[in-house]
Amino acid sequence: QVQLVEPGGGLVQSGEYLRLSCEAAGLTFGNYAIGWFRQAPGKEREAVSCIDIGDRIASVAAFVKGRLTCTRNVNNTATLQMNSLKPGGTDVYHCAAGGACSGSVLIEERYYGQGTQVTVSS
Secondary structure, three states: OOEEEOOOOEEEEOOOOEEEEEEEEOOOHHHOEEEEEEEOOOOOOEEEEEEOOOOOEOEEOHHHOOOEEEEEOOOOEEEEEEOOOOOOEEEEEEEEEEEEEEOOEEEEEEEEOOOEEEEEEO
């Protein structure tokens, strides 16, 4: 059974950094593109980054460029780190595995984690 889990999250201070992991079971991450998404309450999901098959470093969305790094790790995990967090919001971050990236967007999505909630305090 395939499972993606995103440990981490919680309450983070604005100006500090966020680090999340995506842990895969039942699949080999190296065979998939890995995407990260976030969704605020009442809003549409937005893509933040995608790591294509064969790549280790992600393409990131323009609105987080310079603050966000996502990597594929050798132990079947992926890591998201966002620096200089901006205050005033709660988002649920999800990782997903799929067929390919189109820039910072995962396409051909096949597996999706349940997500972890992140609140940035002011």
